[in-house]
Amino acid sequence: MQRTDVTEMIMTAKIRKDIKWCDVAAQVGLSKEWVTAGCLGQMTFDARQAAIVGEVFGLPEEAVLLLQQVPYRGSLPTAVPTDPLIYRFYELVSVYGTTFKALIHEEFGDGIMSAIDFRMDMQREPDPAGDRVSITMSGKFLPYKTY
Amino acid sequence: MQRTDVTEMIMTAKIRKDIKWCDVAAQVGLSKEWVTAGCLGQMTFDARQAAIVGEVFGLPEEAVLLLQQVPYRGSLPTAVPTDPLIYRFYELVSVYGTTFKALIHEEFGDGIMSAIDFRMDMQREPDPAGDRVSITMSGKFLPYKTY
Amino acid sequence: MQRTDVTEMIMTAKIRKDIKWCDVAAQVGLSKEWVTAGCLGQMTFDARQAAIVGEVFGLPEEAVLLLQQVPYRGSLPTAVPTDPLIYRFYELVSVYGTTFKALIHEEFGDGIMSAIDFRMDMQREPDPAGDRVSITMSGKFLPYKTY
Amino acid sequence: MQRTDVTEMIMTAKIRKDIKWCDVAAQVGLSKEWVTAGCLGQMTFDARQAAIVGEVFGLPEEAVLLLQQVPYRGSLPTAVPTDPLIYRFYELVSVYGTTFKALIHEEFGDGIMSAIDFRMDMQREPDPAGDRVSITMSGKFLPYKTY
Amino acid sequence: MQRTDVTEMIMTAKIRKDIKWCDVAAQVGLSKEWVTAGCLGQMTFDARQAAIVGEVFGLPEEAVLLLQQVPYRGSLPTAVPTDPLIYRFYELVSVYGTTFKALIHEEFGDGIMSAIDFRMDMQREPDPAGDRVSITMSGKFLPYKTY
Amino acid sequence: MQRTDVTEMIMTAKIRKDIKWCDVAAQVGLSKEWVTAGCLGQMTFDARQAAIVGEVFGLPEEAVLLLQQVPYRGSLPTAVPTDPLIYRFYELVSVYGTTFKALIHEEFGDGIMSAIDFRMDMQREPDPAGDRVSITMSGKFLPYKTY
Amino acid sequence: MQRTDVTEMIMTAKIRKDIKWCDVAAQVGLSKEWVTAGCLGQMTFDARQAAIVGEVFGLPEEAVLLLQQVPYRGSLPTAVPTDPLIYRFYELVSVYGTTFKALIHEEFGDGIMSAIDFRMDMQREPDPAGDRVSITMSGKFLPYKTY
Amino acid sequence: MQRTDVTEMIMTAKIRKDIKWCDVAAQVGLSKEWVTAGCLGQMTFDARQAAIVGEVFGLPEEAVLLLQQVPYRGSLPTAVPTDPLIYRFYELVSVYGTTFKALIHEEFGDGIMSAIDFRMDMQREPDPAGDRVSITMSGKFLPYKTY
Amino acid sequence: MQRTDVTEMIMTAKIRKDIKWCDVAAQVGLSKEWVTAGCLGQMTFDARQAAIVGEVFGLPEEAVLLLQQVPYRGSLPTAVPTDPLIYRFYELVSVYGTTFKALIHEEFGDGIMSAIDFRMDMQREPDPAGDRVSITMSGKFLPYKTY
Amino acid sequence: MQRTDVTEMIMTAKIRKDIKWCDVAAQVGLSKEWVTAGCLGQMTFDARQAAIVGEVFGLPEEAVLLLQQVPYRGSLPTAVPTDPLIYRFYELVSVYGTTFKALIHEEFGDGIMSAIDFRMDMQREPDPAGDRVSITMSGKFLPYKTY
Incomplete structure (x- = not known):
């Protein structure tokens, strides 16, 4: 399992459970900008934050550990973004x-x-x-x- | 003469005369952000604005005309900036x-x-x-x- | 499952069932251009539209949810297209x-x-x-x- | 002299003389789309058309000859346009x-x-x-x- | 299944059964150039042609359908070929x-x-x-x- | 002076004097394909051939010498051609x-x-x-x- | 199965069985340079050579067939090698x-x-x-x- | 003046005077491979060697100095060579x-x-x-x- | 199994078992810089070192063999790193x-x-x-x- | 005049006058690393430092002004360096x-x-x-x- 797999799990759970980024942020107790970036694999959560994120999205234990690792940053598939x-x-x-x-x-x-x-x-x-x-x-x- | 030549003239005059972007903006009567972008070849000035910019930097008449043309935008030499x-x-x-x-x-x-x-x-x-x-x-x- | 998987499911079903884009568009009640772009992963369907698309192509529930998510746009594998x-x-x-x-x-x-x-x-x-x-x-x- | 030099001459003359593309097209007797593309170095003029373009923009004889040569097409400086x-x-x-x-x-x-x-x-x-x-x-x- | 999967199936069958491109072409009744390009995923077969190709290489039904779809053309993995x-x-x-x-x-x-x-x-x-x-x-x- | 300068001289002379590639080839006594490629900087002329090409296009002596040097081949400005x-x-x-x-x-x-x-x-x-x-x-x- | 899979099989077997390239070459009866290039997917073996290579590395029959196919050459993952x-x-x-x-x-x-x-x-x-x-x-x- | 200018001077003189690389090497007293690479801007000459090269090709004093500077190496205009x-x-x-x-x-x-x-x-x-x-x-x- | 798979195994085990690079280095008896580079797939371990690394991270035998192979070096996914x-x-x-x-x-x-x-x-x-x-x-x- | 022109002037003067980077640094009173980077167009000198650099290399007044401007950084011509x-x-x-x-x-x-x-x-x-x-x-x- 890699951090990108965790991001995909989060995205799938978000759709299935209709979770809002601002609600996750409120539960974590930080800004929606930082928390969303973290959920999308760009920031490092501490143990408490990772536990909350894991519970909200129903992540397995290994994913919760991975949320606490510093990621290899960069969220886009191409140097010039197509979106x-x-x-x-x-x-x-x-x-x-x-x-x-x-x-x-x-x-x-x-x-x-x-x-x-x-x-x-x-x-x-x-x-x-x-x-x-x-x-x-x-x-x-x-x-x-x-x- | 092309718009990039006008930008280089402006940069040279700015150094020689020690002009500040915020002062140019004040004289043009617009924000420093928009006026600077225009001086750097990214925005289109109208006749009155171009005349002011021309006077401030001591530009020739053709340069003042070029400031009023829509530029080919993009201010960086590489897709991933090195600066x-x-x-x-x-x-x-x-x-x-x-x-x-x-x-x-x-x-x-x-x-x-x-x-x-x-x-x-x-x-x-x-x-x-x-x-x-x-x-x-x-x-x-x-x-x-x-x- | 990701949106690109949904696009592949749609393409496979289209071939197997010999579905025409203009017929899907007629059922959705919008232009063939917009509906095709949506089926190819470039537009966001609302719940009603996604349900129709899901029925036409026989998509699973998760795919129907994904059709309602804003996609990461860009339909081509290379910056200069080869096709x-x-x-x-x-x-x-x-x-x-x-x-x-x-x-x-x-x-x-x-x-x-x-x-x-x-x-x-x-x-x-x-x-x-x-x-x-x-x-x-x-x-x-x-x-x-x-x- | 190369075709890109002719394009630059045309652009400079257009600014100085305040010429409109649609007026050039009317004089040439063709659509504004095709004539503009030709003036921008992407189409080949015949002798009569080139003479008119040359007169409108005040081009030298060699430029008028170059307008009649098939150009190396492609009007953009980068594969993904920045403008x-x-x-x-x-x-x-x-x-x-x-x-x-x-x-x-x-x-x-x-x-x-x-x-x-x-x-x-x-x-x-x-x-x-x-x-x-x-x-x-x-x-x-x-x-x-x-x- | 995608067209590239069909190409790989054809290549594997060709090796196993020791089939020659010119023989496939003879059976399809067209030139070896066009038929080979089609087998390599670059041309669209009609129903009759696809059936023959499917039989020669022992392809499953879905592959035979895919041979009749217009492919996304481009047969090389890099812009400058290495082979x-x-x-x-x-x-x-x-x-x-x-x-x-x-x-x-x-x-x-x-x-x-x-x-x-x-x-x-x-x-x-x-x-x-x-x-x-x-x-x-x-x-x-x-x-x-x-x- | 470099070989690319010679190519540009040839192109300019060709337009001014309305020379045809097939006529140059006939004078050189070789195919129009090889001679044109040579004039466009991709082949090496021998002394006799270079003299003829030089006379046809009115090239200076140094250019005639350069036509006899093996060129750095590659006639296109980009890896994927835009023309x-x-x-x-x-x-x-x-x-x-x-x-x-x-x-x-x-x-x-x-x-x-x-x-x-x-x-x-x-x-x-x-x-x-x-x-x-x-x-x-x-x-x-x-x-x-x-x- | 593709030729790159055969290369990976060979590499794995080489490590497990501690085989030397020069020994494989000796058994094939050709130079170590050519045989190694072939094992790494860049050359085409004939039936006899492929059988020996297959035996040395313990390859399945389909892999032995693939060794006799002309490969798509190019052994490096990037245009400028990183190793x-x-x-x-x-x-x-x-x-x-x-x-x-x-x-x-x-x-x-x-x-x-x-x-x-x-x-x-x-x-x-x-x-x-x-x-x-x-x-x-x-x-x-x-x-x-x-x- | 830059080292690339010196290389161009050497190439022009070589053509005009019909100098051979092996003769330059002999005069310098080193291999033709190293001396040619040096003349083409890839190696650093010492004072004695540079003086000889300067004399052979008739270079100005500044060029002779530049031959003694360590060059920015890399002799090709593109990452994948076209020649x-x-x-x-x-x-x-x-x-x-x-x-x-x-x-x-x-x-x-x-x-x-x-x-x-x-x-x-x-x-x-x-x-x-x-x-x-x-x-x-x-x-x-x-x-x-x-x- | 390839060396990149071994790197991924090591990263997963490191997270699960909360292992520190400096502790691995101490057990191997070399600097933390070299040992970490080796664990990340950039250096070659000898048999003794590989055995220690294998034990620390709980690697299978084949992975321990792969640690002793010279890797294809280069640890980054893009020429210009995004992290x-x-x-x-x-x-x-x-x-x-x-x-x-x-x-x-x-x-x-x-x-x-x-x-x-x-x-x-x-x-x-x-x-x-x-x-x-x-x-x-x-x-x-x-x-x-x-x- | 641009900063790259100043860098070229400095390099030429350095060769002609046989100046050492460490001596320039000593005169400026800072490390050889920072001063060399500045002379090569990557750092900004203050007025006093620029005056010293200007004197050492014999630069014109405009160049001395340019040394005090923040440069567009990046000293290499390609993303992957060739030297x-x-x-x-x-x-x-x-x-x-x-x-x-x-x-x-x-x-x-x-x-x-x-x-x-x-x-x-x-x-x-x-x-x-x-x-x-x-x-x-x-x-x-x-x-x-x-x-």
Whole structure:
């Protein structure tokens, strides 16, 4: 059994039992963004969290152990994603990549936004012209240092 | 002369004259995110905006005309970016891509977040453990329709 | 079981029972284009539609549930398609891509044709020199906005 | 001088003289789709057509000769296009590719839609919910033959 | 069961029963080139032909049905073939590709040689310096048309 | 100056002087296929042949010397060709590759068709349903040997 | 069963029975280079040779038949090999490729070294500074011909 | 000026002055294989050697300095070479790669053949059936060590 | 059974039995870096070492034999790694690659750092600003030689 | 002028004036590793440092300004490096990548080694069996956090 098998078990159970990601998150006691990423094989649960996830989805013991292992990250089958929803985020990186770079360097100097010390929040933003997806990302600025 | 030549002229003038993106944006009267993307060859300026940008950076007339043409978008030289700052955003798509997809579908049903009817705001988020980069993205939800 | 397994079940049943896509579409009450794309794993059926598809092809209950899940889209095994019929469409994008771009921008200004708020119709066009395939695509124009 | 140089000359002249593709097409006496594709280096003009194009854009004699040569086709710099407008067409091939295949084979049997004996028409389709881009493609069906 | 499974069944039976492609072709009553391509999953058999192929190789009923379905074409595992025999043909396209283009355009004007309305014949050409492989290809010329 | 520069000189002169490949071949005294491939940078001319080619196209002395150097072969800018005419030949390799292999092995045993000891002839094949391109390839069979 | 399955059987048997490649070669009566390549799925055995290989490794009858089929050649899972030993040979092609070309053309004129009419010998070369791997390759020179 | 410019200068001078690689090697006092690789930008000359090479080809002083710099190695424009002569060596790696690995490990244990402590000799091998290219490679065996 | 199966067995046993890499290394009597690489399928164990590893992880006999075979090295599924931890090392090669080259050549002259005669040590480096990962690599310098 | 032009100027001046990286570093007052990376276009100098570098290499004023701009990082022309020295580091990532991951996770838990808050030291390690390259890397451990 590998972590990808656990992800598939979770997806199947989710469909069969009609479980919502936000409810799993509430039971785990963390954000829906982090918990969903974990269920999809991208984060490491601790023993207590893994036990809850295991119970919610009815996972076997070995799967619960695997949820506590650091996964080999990367959730997409191709370097350029084919799924339209995910591609739009890739497109934002392609179109706005140099803009991110220019503005962060102007504000902070040389360095990067951490993708590790990072949190994210996704909300529905009501709008009369059609509701919007609102995503707020917050990553620690890490300066390049001389040595 | 092509749009990429205009971008290089802007970058050179920016260094020589020590111009800040946020000041250009203030003069154009729009957000720093959109104006910077435009200066980097990813957005289309109207005549008034292009004239301001042309004056700020001291661009020749043909360059000002080119700023008003719709560009061939895509700001990066490779499909997987090599620059660490930009790569971190690619990494977020790679790690969180299926999470974006799962949560947006749970909240909105089948569809995507538009990368066209889209706006973005980048701010410094003060933090005692080290300031953070905060990026808020807002894109209209576009539902898939049956027909 | 994954959505690709459901697609394979549908294909096998289609051959065994000699089912026509246009008949499935008629039973579902939607266009043959959308229903076929759904059966091939690219669209999401609602409960009523999935039940009909499940009955037509004799699918197990779990498959009917999977038809109601948003799929990871992308129907082709390689970035450049090898199948001659599908390659011709890729060739049209390669040859006419900049023409699409030039004419849409001339008519509408900067923006894109939506591939989400989109519908398509495929018909046989009788022609004495050999019948023709006629495809009409209609996608909402989405303008880029300044902010 | 190569055909790509001619395309660049045409683009520069178009911006400087504010020429519209539909006006060039009217002068040439053919559809805007075919003429634009030709100006963008994808079609071969005959002597009369090339002379008109040359006059409209003020091209040198050698460029007018090059417009009459069969070009090496392919208008895009990467196999997966980065420009959002053109990518949406690539996405349609990716998502609907197997659907095109299934429906054409159901209607016509084994064969392809020609991308050579092909014509295309792009129109604005007024719609209260936002105007739409309407593209009609017509390609001769070419059956595979046994031998 | 998929078409690739049928191809593998055919290959196994061919080895076990020591069947020759030219004998299968004789029984089907068509050229060895077309019949072999069909057995290798690249062509569509009609009911009568499929029945013969099924009998020759001892295929199950479902395989015989699959032989009558239009396949997803493309017989090679990589874009650049690794097998030396097949690579030599790829090399000919690489080395002679622009020559094919130049000579066909000189003789016929702008257009292509059809790979659909196409037939091929492979023969042994006796030669005192070592026998030669002789391949004659014939494809309909399809002219590009203005519209 | 490199061989690719010589090819570009030849192409420009050909257009300006309206030279035909078959006429160049006649003057050189060899087939139009080999001579065209040579002019396009894929074959090595001897001193006499290079002198003739140089005179026909009005090449400078250094170019005539370069025509006598063995070139770095490969005439296409991408591994999968984008030009429709050349792509059709790539498609034939993709679709018929395993068929070439199967039939050549059946006839000759293990080995390959040489792409070096090779000749090719391209002819127009008149046909009431539309003229055809006929290409005859002849390559020496080279057997794999045990040792 | 496919040839790759036969290769895996051979590898497993080799480990279990502690068989040496040079001993297999001695029993077959050919060089260790050719026999090993054959056992690894790259060469075609005749009936007698296949029977010996089958006996040595304890292969089932179908595997012995498959050893007599011409394989789809190419022994590596990626275009650029990841295994350090094999990569060093790829590196030699990358670094010395143009040198091979320059020297062979200087000595022989235009043509290639055959990889089909080819033999290879690998020996240990004792050296006080550390023993060396000595590989001698011999391939027939095949001249390009005019026609 | 970069090393690739020096390589191009050498190639041009070689053609103009009709210089032979073996004569350059003789003047430098080293093997034709190493000297040619150096002239083609893959090896580092010392001051004396560079002066000789500079004199033979009539290089400017800066080029002679560049010959003494360690180059960024890799002589081929693509990962899979398109030139037939060089491709045959790539093909040998592809077909015989696992054989090299198997035989070297059988003889030496785990380790590699060095491509750095390496020498090569290329000779014409007269043969009544057609002369052969004989290449002898000798690389130090480097064992993997435990630690 | 293949070496990758052995790696998977080891990973599963490690999770189930909560084994630490450093404890395995202690039992084998070698560094944790080399032993872990071996357990992950990248190094060759001798009989004694393999027996210990087999006992620790409870491996079947055939797996213990496979641990003593030289593996096909390369531990990553893609050329550019997607896992953030491993990507950072790839990023170091991308950013510092030419620096490694410049400094090693300045210190040692032309040659490379061996990745075979190589050892590595990974330690925790306590730091009040956050502990650090410290990796020391030591590889024999191998000079390029003239011949 | 772009940063890559500055890098080329520096390389040319370095050769002409025979400057050593370690001497530049001493003048800048920082490590040779960081200063060399900066000169090769991968790090950002402050005004004082840039002035020193400019003086050492005799750079024009605009180049000195460019040294103070954050560069688009990535020093290699291909995703898999072709230069043997640099490839060996890529090979270490390929072979030891999962080992780095396993050991860092065992010691620190889930997180990464920073490539930004990072320093490196390269030394010659004398060894009677041949001197060694010793590289010590130190990167801050960044833990993944729940949120």
